[in-house]
Amino acid sequence: MEQYAAWQALVKAGEATSWQKYYVYFYQAFVDKDRWMQYLNGVLTTLYVTALALLIGVILGVIVAVVRTAHDQQRPGKRSPVLGFFNAILKVYVTVIRGTPMMVQLMIMGFVIFASSRDFALVGALTLGINSGAYTSEIIRGGLMSVDAGQMEAGRSLGLNYTDTMRFIIVPQAIKAILPSLGNEFIVLLKDTSLISVIGGKELIYAARAIVSRTYEALFPYLGTALIYLVLVMLFTWLLGIFERRLRASDLR
Amino acid sequence: MMKKIVAILCAMMLTLTAVSAFAADFTTIEAGKLTMSTSPDFPPFENTDDDGNIIGIEPDLIALICEKLGLEPNWLAMDFDSALLAPQTGKADAVVSGVTVREDRKTQFDFTTSYVSIHQAIVCKEDKDITMDNLGEQTIGVQNGTTGQIYAVDDFGEDNVVAYNTYSVAFLALTNDQVDCIVVDDLVGKAYAATIPGLKVVETTYEAEEFAFGVSKGNTALVEAINEVLEGLIADGTVEEIILKHSMN
Amino acid sequence: MIYVNNLCKRFGKLQVLDNISEHIQKGECLVLIGPSGSGKSTFLRCLNLLEEPTSGEILFDNVKLTDPNTDINKMRQRMGMVFQHFNLFPNMTILKNLTLAPIRTGLRSREEAEKKALELLRRVGLEDKANAYPAQLSGGQKQRVAIVRALCMEPEVMLFDEPTSALDPEMVGEVLDVMKTLARDGMTMVVVTHEMGFAREVGTRVLFLDEGRIQASGTPDEIFNHPQNERLKSFLAKVL
Secondary structure (H helix, E strand, C coil): CHHHHHHHHHHHHCCCCHHHHHHHHHHHHHHHHHCHHHHHHHHHHHHHHHHHHHHHHHHHHHHHHHHHHHHHCCCCCCCCHHHHHHHHHHHHHHHHHHHCCHHHHHHHHHHHHCCCCCCHHHHHHHHHHHHHHHHHHHHHHHHHHHCCHHHHHHHHHCCCCHHHHHHHHHHHHHHHHHHHHHHHHHHHHHHHHHHHHHHCCCCHHHHHHHHHHHHCCCHHHHHHHHHHHHHHHHHHHHHHHHHHHHHHHCCCC | CHHHHHHHHHHHHHHHHHHCCCCCCCCCCCCCEEEEEECCCECCCEEECCCCCEECHHHHHHHHHHHHHCCEEEEEECCHHHHHHCCCCCCCCEEEEEEECCCHHHHCEEECCCCEEECEEEEEECCCCCCHHHHHHCCEEEECCCHHHHHHHHHHCHHHEEEECCHHHHHHHHHCCCCCEEEEEHHHHHHHHHHCCCEEEEECCCCCEEEEEEEECCCHHHHHHHHHHHHHHHHCCHHHHHHHHHHHC | CEEEEEEEEEECCEEEEEEEEEEECCCCEEEEECCCCCCHHHHHHHHCCCCCCCEEEEEECCEECCCCCCCHHHHHCCEEEECCCCCCCCCCCHHHHHHHHHHHCCCCCHHHHHHHHHHHHHHCCCHHHCCCCHHHCCHHHHHHHHHHHHHCCCCCEEEEECCCCCCCHHHHHHHHHHHHHHHHCCCEEEEECCCHHHHHHHCCEEEEEECCEEEEEECHHHHHHCCCCHHHHHHHHHHC
């Protein structure tokens, strides 16, 4: 602390060595005024938003994928109008979300649709979740379609109904195709949370920018932020790897 | 023949010195241009018009200064917090973005002479009763990196403050009732209140702030060159005239 | 047992089945032969509605399968099917493959289903594979398991869609042996195959399909030894 004060005076006077200068920059970026707390709060918000968005995204993705797949696999003579109706709506949803930038979606959600909400992190998570749902649904749909058509035929020829065939035969096989892409989607989602600062969500980037605007020194806050994201993504990838290996171990093929 | 050449050379040198009296004394990152970072969401100091030109008090001042120095103004628009960092990282010669002179900022830039003095103000909806006394109970919107943010966070803590990339977004949040009020420089607050209906400007007790241009650290020659022109513009009343002109509408 | 009346199937503009009518009787082993693209697999797949007929009707045990209100799942439980590419479920053990449908459809309890599955596996000589996964089996073993899987539902008729076409030659015999035993035990069977030896030896009746129509029908002796139809003659000349 005393060291910092002394060296800070040197930096101000322009007499510091580069070692002293970087020490001061580092200190004021993380230690001074307990600023590490701001990063920590930012990371917690980032994780909270990621987790919530993930949950929303997966639930939405599964619903959309199931409805759309079920619609496409109906018996030709026996098409359900209800399924057709929802299928059309969900198709619009996927098209709109995939066809517009995330930033625009955040602006619209933050300043138009939820213009009266003050829970910016929640609105951000909802937006990210809805966005992620569209991509997740396509990942899941792709995974379901990647399973050989003969599997569905074999299941149905035994007299199993559509739901049981999906549940016991198609879905367990599809998961192996889905999981790597889904992991990728999670990582994209984690990094995309940085966008919610534009609507006032106080996540990691928000904290870093606030600190930069106090210290007028960008090196350590932004480098630190990048490092935190990198560590989070690596942690995520590692956990996902374990999960995938477990899944493969339970299925000798 | 020889005489002729000497005469032409002399004439050329005379014109050169006349056009750019200071040219030899300072350097800019791009020769012949004054490159400046700015966050053009800060009327009346700087704003963009419908053609994307950066207009306002400071662009007018800079235009006069550049004319005298024989330079061409070159604006780089970015968020305010990035604009503050630009001179230091060599992206701009100066930050010209309604920058308040602060002790801690003096380590980053060499400030020019300040040309205006302003106060912080509170902007809120007309039906709200917000003053300095109950400001702590409000959610305060600011722009990231501004003195408004610094005061609000220092006095009322991070949780009561939402910092946006630009003041225009902050005012959007105010009209949406996503924040209760904005803390901003009074001239800017008045400019927004004049265009957005239903807003009022409340005075604060924060002390006066001086605005100046933040020139990249160590470019003393450029500071001196700008100061010489700027002080002349202050002395002959041009600065006041420009500020008045932009504050009227 | 199965009545097919005026069955037509079109894929877009392509007429695959052209007005086929046929009656499959209980206990017979009907063998479908014909050049590839003749529609014999499509005909078979229409019988349990894996292909939806374009027009015409199919009656199984006096129930109209082509009626949209028929519970097709219930009817399929009574019709076993064996595929060219086995289509075993790779994510389950052999025993799970065999017991999934009987348990889920409520035909049997878990213990009963497993007991029955093991008994049938023993009959085809594969009881030691009960806990193996399909990937660990040879092609011939897979197809024998696939037959057992269908039999576990105690079907009244078995549909075979080129069951030996995807097998290495040395494995064809073991699968045909199982099918012969089934036929001898009186199972009603409809078999699409290129194995003329099997058709001649096991088939009680042979249908020759070409261009979506039944061109000839008769006992193996009539079809193979005394062919009348010109198309049939040229087909047999190529395959025999």
